[in-house]
Amino acid sequence: MTSHYLKNTARKLRNSVTEAEHKLWQYLKKKQVKNLQFYRQRPLGKFIVDFYCPAAKLVIEVDGGHHYDGGEIVKEDVKREEYLRNILKLRVIRFTNMDVLKNMSAVMDKIIEEL
Secondary structure (H helix, E strand, O other): OOHHHHHHHHHHHHOOOOHHHHHHHHHHHHHOOOOOOOEEEEEEOOEEEEEEEHHHOEEEEEEOHHHHOOOHHHHHHHHHHHHHHHHOOOEEEEEEHHHHHHOHHHHHHHHHHHO
16 A cells, blocks of 8 residues: 555545544644644554644544454454564554543543653
């Protein structure tokens, strides 16, 4: 995939966020957490991640139920996470949409703990 392709795709994704991604973004934007900058739908290497904090080298993924059904998406998530961890040397934490929508305080506690 080309860099140009990833940038365009990320732009489209920023304009079509899920309810859970939107809710989490309200907490992460504008350096509200430990005065750290977060980006959403950010191209990193050959992937686009949901949220990224460069200062902490932290990737945050918010996944719908299809990420846990044992199908092809799960296999792709494993490859993707290995790439982010092993090649780009980033830390990755994952939350489900339901985590974000129903238990934001625990989600934010975990993010702050990782920072």
